[in-house]
Structures are given as C-alpha cells and as structure tokens.
Amino acid sequence: MSSGLKETKKKKKGIGLRYALKGVNFVWAEEKNFKIHSLSAVCVILLGFLFRLSNTEWLFLMFSITIVFVTEMLNSAFESLVDELYPHYHPIAGKVKDIAAGSVLIAAIGAAITGFIIFVPKIIFLIF
Numbered sequence: 001m002s003s004g005l006k007e008t009k010k011k012k013k014g015i016g017l018r019y020a021l022k023g024v025n026f027v028w029a030e031e032k033n034f035k036i037h038s039l040s041a042v043c044v045i046l047l048g049f050l051f052r053l054s055n056t057e058w059l060f061l062m063f064s065i066t067i068v069f070v071t072e073m074l075n076s077a078f079e080s081l082v083d084e085l086y087p088h089y090h091p092i093a094g095k096v097k098d099i100a101a102g103s104v105l106i107a108a109i110g111a112a113i114t115g116f117i118i119f120v121p122k123i124i125f126l127i128f
C-alpha cells in the first residue's frame with residue numbers, strides 16, 4: 001500500500017460516519033431511482049402509521065425497505081467503478097452492471113410483496 005494512501009486512511013479514521021454520509025449523499029445526488037425509492041419509503045411508512053402496524057409488521061417492512069436502499073447503494077458503487085475501469089464497451093462491464101441492477105430488482109420485488117401482504121388485507125377490511 002502506498003504511503004499516501006496510508007496517510008489518507010489514518011486521517012479518515014474516527015470520522016468514518018462523515019464519509020459514510022458523504023456516500024449516501026453521492027447516491028442521493030446522482031441516482032434518480034434512489035429518490036424514487038426514498039419517496040416510496042416515506043409514503044409506505046406514513047401508511048404504516050395510518051394502519052397502526054404491529055411490531056412484527058414494522059420489522060418486516062423496515063427490513064425490506066433497508067434491503068432496497070442497501071442494494072441501490074451497492075449498485076451505484078459498482079456502476080461508478082465499472083464506468084471508471086471500462087469507459088468503452090466490454091462484456092464484463094455489462095455483466096457486472098446487469099447483476100448489480102438485478103439485485104436491486106429482486107430487493108424491490110421482495111419489498112413490494114411484503115407491502116402487499118401487510119397492507120392489502122387491511123385495505124380490503126377498510127373497504128368492506
């Protein structure tokens with residue numbers, strides 16, 4: 001490891017949270033999907049308060065929302081790295097991006113199913 005990198009790492013120790021928040025901010029600023037997912041999460045959480053979810057329901061809901069954000073962040077990190085490493089067309093670049101995007105899709109489908117299982121019976125009960 002170069003001495004310059006070691007120095008930078010030493011300086012960063014102890015203020016890791018600031019850098020982590022910087023990472024969240026990067027994704028917020030650059031990824032439209034992250035904003036859409038954030039808005040959806042806020043709506044679902046408000047709906048959760050409205051329907052007075054049980055602790056277990058909150059746990060499932062928050063867990064699935066968290067997984068969507070985590071995969072979105074990792075997808076964004078992979079995209080940045082791949083764009084830097086492969087500025088031109090390369091099958092591996094496409095594969096890595098597709099797999100990373102696939103992980104977000106799976107997380108989003110899981111979250112949608114969780115939301116469906118929690119909210120649909122409550123909405124049906126409210127209507128009928």
Ligand SMILES: Nc1ncnc2c1ncn2[C@@H]1O[C@H](COP(=O)(O)OP(=O)(O)OP(=O)(O)O)[C@@H](O)[C@H]1O
Pocket residue numbers: 031079086087088089090091093094095097098101
């Ligand atoms: N360097 C590359 N080489 C080969 N295929 C690529 C390359 N860059 C992108 N692709 C293909 O194009 C798709 C879209 O790439 P892009 O960089 O636009 O990602 P994205 O998922 O649309 O990201 P975002 O919209 O969040 O910027 C990728 O999933 C991949 O299949």
